[in-house]
Amino acid sequence: MRDVREAAKSALRRVKWLRDPVVVQALRSAAAASIAYVIAVRLSPDKSAAPLTAPLTALLVVQVTLYATLKMSFRRVNAVVAGVLIAIAFSQLVGLSWWSLALLIVAALGAGHLVRAHEFTAEVAISAMLVLGVTSHGSLAWARVVETLIGAIVGLAFNLVLAPPVWVEQAGESIEELARRVRQLMLRMGEEAADSTPFHEAAARLHEARRLDHDIGEVDEDLRQAEDSLRLNPRVREGLLHRVVLRTGLDTLEICTVVMRVLARSFTDLAKEREPEPLFPPETGATIQQLLSEIADAVVSFAVLVTTSASENAESAEERLSSELRQAAATRDRLAELLLEEVRRDSRQWQLRGAVLAEVDRIIDEMDTEHRSRRLLEELDRHTRELRERMPRLTRLRDRGRAVLRKRNRSGAARRSP
Structure with a gap:
């Protein structure tokens, strides 16, 4: 009997451990990053290097809640696209030098605040520097955007297919x-x-x-x-x-x-x-x-x-x-x-x-x-x-839909009544 109680307590502790937010976050992030890497290896246009941007994005955007994942995905993609666009503009106008790099960082950080990247504001400058620092900036820029989108989409799909727990x-x-x-x-x-x-x-x-x-x-x-x-x-x-x-x-x-x-x-x-x-x-x-x-x-x-x-x-x-x-x-x-x-x-x-x-x-x-x-x-x-x-438009649309449903229910009840 004592062995049964100890086994039950051990199983209960194991279940609580698996439901811990830190454990859930680690397992979900690792799985999403691995899937994003496998997909990016096949779809990334840059075959010269491992597409680590995709698993990095998935690792950053996958959260323990769907709402947080959606918010992080939007901010991450927003930051990378803004950094790539700034780098392309600088490469066409001034090229790479010590003073243009300083201007690039200032402009990228300012753009990060404008596009509301929040914790990914530094990512705008990082993306801009990585793209500006290579000669074939066009292919690298496109590859970085594609890998970021892959990671964000995998992170979102992961939480949509495997609905996160309710805490x-x-x-x-x-x-x-x-x-x-x-x-x-x-x-x-x-x-x-x-x-x-x-x-x-x-x-x-x-x-x-x-x-x-x-x-x-x-x-x-x-x-x-x-x-x-x-x-x-x-x-x-x-x-x-x-x-x-x-x-x-x-x-x-x-x-x-x-x-x-x-x-x-x-x-x-x-x-x-x-x-x-x-x-x-x-x-x-x-x-x-x-x-x-x-x-x-x-x-x-x-x-x-x-x-x-x-x-x-x-x-x-x-x-x-x-x-x-x-x-x-x-x-x-x-x-x-x-x-x-x-x-x-x-x-x-x-x-x-x-x-x-x-x-x-x-x-x-x-x-x-x-x-x-x-x-x-x-x-x-x-x-x-x-x-x-x-959201006034969405609210009006929802109210109209509810009014139509109530009208149909009343008419259906009137037809069924003798």
Whole structure:
């Protein structure tokens, strides 16, 4: 039985390793570059040298998402063609010398920015120098363009035939892991609120809250990769909705981490002012500990809701989140009464106690289901409006097609009705 479990764990680790973006990128790039080289050997007009431009282009343009591959292919071809044209113009006008080479590089880099080659801006100058540096620049220029097109086409075809994976699951795991880290920090801060906390321990929690910014950056990178994998992917339906749900979910968690950092700063200031006394009286501290524990559970439930795709699971996750937020709101009201009584007895540090209450309110409000629904609708409306403004003709054509389909469906239903 133990051998079976170990074999299952080993197989699971192997599957996760094969789904790692770095591994997938390496395998796809190597395969596409090899195919591009085989094709370029047969089709390249320059037989005097190995057509390494084709596999190089395929290596550069093949990405882990179809959208990124299409974008890189366009920029790479754009850069090479611009460099070849500049080199041909310079060869006809001035030839090759030290000053013409300097002018060529300046002109090529400027052209790279004009044609929006972005990271391939240097490729414009490289292509121009390679073509200008040979006597038979015409054949080399044509060969370089052909090999670049071969590499770009192979890279695109590779992602069209073998559809790249969708990285939504990995992004969801990163979001849930971030939520668990926020939960652990909240639980530790709740324990400190219910106890006599030295200043250095409260400051340590503040530094831990600040380190969450680095975690947010890593999750954002995973989410950007997931968003790119949803664009132009033939295996994905409602890609815009998935992107908006994940992005707004991460934005909410980011706001919560910022508020957590402010809350940790309030605890640190209280510890500094009240040391060696406890941060709060025993009843107030216990209530804060309970409140932070309830909010911590709600943060994890919110992450599960954001990353859940099945409708039934999403409904249960939303019900659980609503229940936890209602319980947290009730505990928050009890905390407000305790803090008010405490301020009436002792008005020292009243602004810090009020800040604790305001920061807790902000976290609860950010995760509220109605607030989330409004945010989703706003983001969907914004994306639709931007799409209409960016591509008005395509939008009008799509609207006309939908109107025709609705008209046909209505007429067909009218004919079938008795």
